Amino acid sequence: MQTACSPADGEVFPLPLLPPPTAPASSSARSRNRFTKKLRLWKYAIGLIHFLNFLHVGTSRHTKKLYAAALVDEPNQAQKAVWRHLLQISKTGLRVRREVPPTGGQPAVAALVKSAKVDAMGYATVSKTHAQVPMDASRIVEPSDERVVDMLQALPQDERQFYAREENVVELLGKSNVIQQELEQQYAFVGGSLEEYLKYFHRQDIPTNMWEWKRFRDVKAVAGFSVVPKKDGSSQRKLLMCCSFNYLLCDPRNRSSLGMQGAGALTRIHVTAGDKLELAACDQSNAFTRVAVPSWMVPYLAAPPVTAASVWGLLPGHLKATISEFDLVSPCYKRLPMGCSHSVHILMMINLQVIGRSLRANAVVETGQHDIPPEEQPNRxxxxxxxxxxxxxxxxxxxxxxxxxxxxxxxxxxxxxxxxxxxxxxxxxxxxxxxxxxxxxxxxxxxxxxxxxxxxxxxxxxxxxxxxxxxxxxxxxxxxxxxxxxxxxxxxxxxxxxxxxxxxxxxxxxxxxxxxxxxxxxxxxxxxxxxxxxxxxxxxxxxxxxxxxxxxxxxxxxxxxxxxxxxxxxxxxxxxxxxxxxxxxxxxxxxxxxxxxxxxxxxxxxxxxxxxxxxxxxxxxxxxxxxxxxxxxxxxxxxxxPEHFHAGHATGLDERGSFxxxxxxxxxxxxxxxxxxxxxxxxxxxxxxGSGPTGYLLPAGVQAVPTAWSFSHSQMHSAGVDILNEQVVHGRRTLLSSTQAGVYLHVDDTLTFSTESCSLSAADMMHTVANSMEEIGFVVPERVLPNEVVKVIGYAWSPSTSTFSLPPRKRVLLQRALRALAVQRRVEVAVLRAVIGLWSFGAQLRRDLYAVPFVIYNFIDKFDGLTVRLWPSVRQELIHMATAVDFMYALPRKSFNTYNPVFIASSCFIFRVQMDCGFAGSVERRWASEQTFKTYLDVVPTVKRTLPISFLLEFSGRAMGEGVLDFDGFEIPDVPTLQGLPQA
Ligand SMILES: [Zn+2]
The missing domain is CATH 3.40.50 (Rossmann fold)
Structure with missing residues (x-):
């Protein structure tokens, strides 16, 4: 049932408090028990209500007035609907809390932040030294076969042309030799003993086409060679730190428009009413290591040199013929190193092409490939x-x-x-x-x-x-x-x-x-x-x-x-x-x-x-x-x-009276x-x-466009496939239906989406993609079918409720950690920063939550690297951020959640801040202290709150339609309308 509300009874904020459960008349253990449970749920919900009211006002300074208003008001229809919604969230919150074994607040911080541990005083602290492990040559994991993906062959046409030539990619203009040498002095070391380093190259099971020995004087850049422990705790991953190569490379950011927004992409999925989302996933193993780089790149990927004598047996004959045993030689990596600034872009471009091509061919109704643009039929x-x-x-x-x-x-x-x-x-x-x-x-x-x-x-x-x-x-x-x-x-x-x-x-x-x-x-x-x-x-x-x-x-x-x-x-x-x-x-x-x-x-x-x-x-x-x-x-x-004449006038009317x-x-x-x-x-x-908008050379200052592999349902294709990476960059949403499916690529993780009614099934698409990746040389052993998916790109997926959320453990630990930090007198800013980073990961599921942390960013900027007294306003924000974790979930459903309470409340806040900054343009954005920040809040005017609400409702209503943006600007309706209320 849809409830339409007039502005008078449609006002949601301030949200009144839920009436507490009434104590049971009977004193039986069972009814007392039930009452305790109800009371716990009520308390939880009250916390959420206070949080939303805080967002609505934007500061915590009028809380008394707000609490008073929240107590006396008789709830209207809309507010009751929000209550129901919040009770639902509270139930889930209590459930996950029970699932995770209790920990103290500080251990929660330590559990969340990788490099943090609880110190003697009981506080979580970030250790200064990195978790170095001694290199053990036999434990470094490498592929055991010689299969490779030829980078240039696998890249799409424009990228292939670009990466084929050294001068396109390596930019020497304005680069200094001295800086390059300094970078190499600092980073080009072996993270382990020389003995283990040599042992690694003498290993028999390393693919022969992985390293190439060159005279040290022939290499163009030297990278550091070290290892990090893998998840299993015993094996190691080698790490090539190609800092000086990265310095010489052109900026990859302009070329890249990969739309890798993680949950930002997941939240763009919508499903037609009555249909059910299905997703499947596959993951390439050692994706970067499988990619063989073009030969010009090899001299830039040299590891630290050793004397020729120590590796004499490994050197090829032609090299041995030109050097003596006392010369220095360097092993040069022939694969794509993870640490190179272009690597993610290159791998993603390869993978997107595989995905786009294979799915397009897979969806074709007739047989045969239809990868070429349709021949233009001139109008005859x-x-x-x-x-x-x-x-x-x-x-x-x-x-x-x-x-x-x-x-x-x-x-x-x-x-x-x-x-x-x-x-x-x-x-x-x-x-x-x-x-x-x-x-x-x-x-x-x-x-x-x-x-x-x-x-x-x-x-x-x-x-x-x-x-x-x-x-x-x-x-x-x-x-x-x-x-x-x-x-x-x-x-x-x-x-x-x-x-x-x-x-x-x-x-x-x-x-x-x-x-x-x-x-x-x-x-x-x-x-x-x-x-x-x-x-x-x-x-x-x-x-x-x-x-x-x-x-x-x-x-x-x-x-x-x-x-x-x-x-x-x-x-x-x-x-x-x-x-x-x-x-x-x-x-x-x-x-x-x-x-x-x-x-x-x-x-x-x-x-x-x-x-x-x-x-x-x-x-x-x-x-x-x-x-x-x-x-x-x-x-x-x-x-x-005589040779040239004009036929009459161009102006005026012809005999028929036409112009x-x-x-x-x-x-x-x-x-x-x-x-x-x-x-x-x-x-x-x-x-x-290679110039022009669709060429591979971009003019300076121009941002690359995303790839164009999405295609729509047509006579040729039984169903369309949206590449979410492209949709994200364009700010578009994907409505999955019987004729529309979707894919999201996160470096080497592929997620396929479809609905139960769709002719393309998520599992089929996943296998198609995985098989095509294997065809060009990747290895894709990990394939997860729809009924097996529980986690995607770090988020939990619940097929029964069709919800993406933070994994329960992370969710509970995050709340505990934030609340623990909030009660500390002094806080280590590095720890704070790490926890905020994790919180941001969760907030990706509902981006309006980014409106909550505000002062805290200034605090971190100002005191980076120190341990300082917590500002009361930061403390307040930490508490609210902990509550906000309860709202970190995304439901891919038909309509936009126009009536989502957090959405509305936080948008008001964002809007206010933006307006405020606009009005008080001269106010310094970085406040020297909390006091000046408060003064700032006092001098800026308050914006009427109905305005942003109606603005946003109008906006989301429009966004649902086909035309996303209107260049004439938005029209703000006189009467805010509340649509899409949760089902009664
Ligand atoms: Zn003329």
Whole structure:
């Protein structure tokens, strides 16, 4: 049952306290026992209520008033619903508490924090020295076979091109030799005795293709070699600390957009009502060690050198021939070391490709691989109509006839927005670089249009081009003035589109509007003047509507162009030439256009369309970053004469009363051809250089886009698969259904998600992925089926309740540890930091809980490395954080938890802090002491709380729909509506 509430009775906070259970009349042991249990549950729930009320207010300073309010209020429907919810949480909390054997608070801290132990005084403390274990060569775990995954072969095409060349990856500019040497002095040591070190290399069971001996003077960087104990306590894992190599490497962060958010990804899963989530998992063993690096990388992965004599028997003949026994030689690692800053990125890219490819093939309905983008089917409809080719494929009458036939029903673009998404994703994931072009230059597809020329020229140049021609006027599915469509377009331009060309409609700047006596002829009036190019005053409703629409298209298209060029792509913006005199307006004089040209270093060229085959002069300006744009300059009207004539006026109305200039938006033949040449020229350059938005070289300061392996349900695929790593980066959610499944990759852990009704089962997908990984050389022994999964990436999974949560032991220990820290007079900040880190891991399950710790971060920053007196406000936060642990769970269900009490309360708090900081911008964010922090809280104004609640409800309601974000900003409703109340 859904309960709708008016604001009066829908107010949730402050939440009244639950009435205590009444003492039993009978004094029997059984009823007393039951009463004690009830009392315990009630106390637990009261703790949660105080916590939520604290979040609501944001500080603990008005608690008295709050408690009073919480006591007297009669609960409304909404509050009762929250109560029920909290009692449920309390029950679970009490249950797990019983499951975990009791420990003291300090031992709980010690149990949680790896390097901490309880000292003589009974306090948990972080030991200064690392848990070093002496190296034991025979205990170092290594794979026993020679199987490897060739790194370059296994990487997707763009990454392969990037990592194939040393100069792409190693960045020597601005790097100092001295620093490299210092790093090597500090870190390039052997973490053990020389004897064990040599013994390791003499081991017979080490794969022969794992190390390569090189003269020490030939190596380019030296790494440290040490070991850490493995979980079983006896075996050891070797650790290559390639600090100096990392120093020489370029920053991998720009290349990486892996969406590895752990629980952040899990919480993006939703399941359709009535269906049940299923998940399966598999785990690669020794994933990094299996990857064989390209040969250029090997000299950078040298371990500390030894004398040739000590390893003489291991050295290959050709090396022995060139050195003496007294020379130094270094073993160079030929596999991917875990400690290299690019390793996670490389492994993830390999794995994502395996997952994407195999699942796509697995979901294909027919047999065979469909990994290539669908061949573009040019629209042949027009040919069949047999137009005359005198101009633009058809004459005026015909054009007008067609234009009038069902605008909004014809799909001239060939692709819907979703189909185009699928096509460009497939293009990005294909094995060859495909240049993606979007043409918004208006007009329908016809013979001799830009696209036809581009496809012909690209085939001749032997480059792959995927192109779409969007008719802004005719295809309702591509109405870029609509915020949802524009949002989709902008997302496409984030790394999926290389070239964008076109011009937004220009009828609002038409000179016809300025014709004298136009009003008498019932011609449209001017909407803009030169002095006000974005619109004049005194327009009718219809006129201003049209103007707004046009302005929006102009600005949207400018933004689109800038986005593509900012990522190293090319754009071309076409619009009528600036008449240059009053009163005629022009887009070319707007500051927005001039700024765009400055930022993108665009070039502007003006020419006459009559010189390229148009019947009228039609001065036109193109501006952009497209290669060869300057060539348009050669189209200049030679003047009317016997060889060259203009056919009538471009302005005014034709005999049917239709607006003639509209028809001239189709480009004349020579212009189409030149535009196509420019596009193909740019495409060719991008392919050769590896540049452009879909290329492997990113321009400086540009963040990589995530991979594009997700695909949706279609005729070709029985069900779609969302790669959650991609969804996370895009801020999208995944709704699992009968036709939609999902995968999440965490380095070497793969999780597959589906529902009971889905044609792709989680177990099948997991086996498909695991088998494909084994096919390329990995070993995937650990495969967990849906009924066996209890833990994923560190979180507990309960199939019966479909809940992700902190594992019970961790949950209880964390609460005990936080409460123990809160009562200490002095605290070791290192311990505090470690516990907060674990708390944050849990808070990933419900990110709004991050609103709780606030002062504590300042405290840690200020006193890092010290043992100091705890601030009372930090103490308070620690207590609240302990309570917050009860809310660390995630339920992948249909609707967003709009009515989640923590969500609402904490969002109010986040919102307040943000608003406060905005208002009091000059206030120093890092407070020197707790006192100044309090003063800060006193000076900032309080924001009305209903505002954020309604804001957030509106937001989550919207997020559920297809269009995630509206570029016009949110509208805050007058009345907050509470939807999705828990079932009564
Ligand atoms: Zn001319």
């Amino acid at each position: 409809l027009l040919e069949d109509l047999g137009c005359d080719h005198s101009f633009g494929g058809c004459n005026d009458d015909e054009w007008w006839f067609r234009f009038q036939v069902g605008v909004g029903q014809r799909f001239e673009s060939g692709y819907s927005v979703q189909e185009w998404w699928d096509a460009i994703r497939a293009a990005r994931s294909s094995s060859d670089r495909t240049i993606v072009v979007m043409n918004f230059s208006g007009g329908e597809r016809r013979d001799g249009d830009v696209q036809e020329h581009v496809e012909k020229l690209a085939a001749e140049a032997n480059i792959k081009v995927l192109m779409i021609t969007v008719d802004l006027g005719c295809d309702s599915r591509w109405d870029v003035a609509q915020p949802e469509t524009f949002h989709e377009l902008m997302r496409m331009l984030e790394g999926y589109v290389d070239i964008i060309v076109g011009g937004p409609p220009c009828s609002t700047v038409s000179r016809a509007r300025h014709r004298r006596g136009g009003e008498g002829l019932n011609l449209p009036r001017p909407l803009r003047f030169r002095s006000c190019p974005w619109g004049r005053a005194g327009l009718t409703t219809a006129e201003s509507g049209r103007l707004r629409e046009a302005n929006r298209l102009w600005l949207h298209f400018m933004m689109a162009c800038e986005k593509v060029s900012a990522r190293g792509g090319c754009h071309l913006f076409e619009h009528p030439e600036d008449p240059g005199v009053e009163p005629f307006p022009s887009i070319w004089i707007t500051p927005e256009m001039i700024q765009l040209e400055l930022r993108t270093k665009a070039r502007r060229v003006t020419f006459d369309q009559c010189a390229c085959g148009a019947p009228v002069k039609k001065g036109t300006t193109v501006s952009g970053t497209l290669d060869g744009i300057g060539e348009f300059e050669r189209f200049q009207c030679p003047g009317v004469g 003639r200039s509209r028809r001239l938006q189709a480009y004349p033949p020579a212009m189409c051809e030149l535009l196509a040449r420019c596009i193909v020229k740019s495409a060719q350059r991008m392919v050769t250089e």
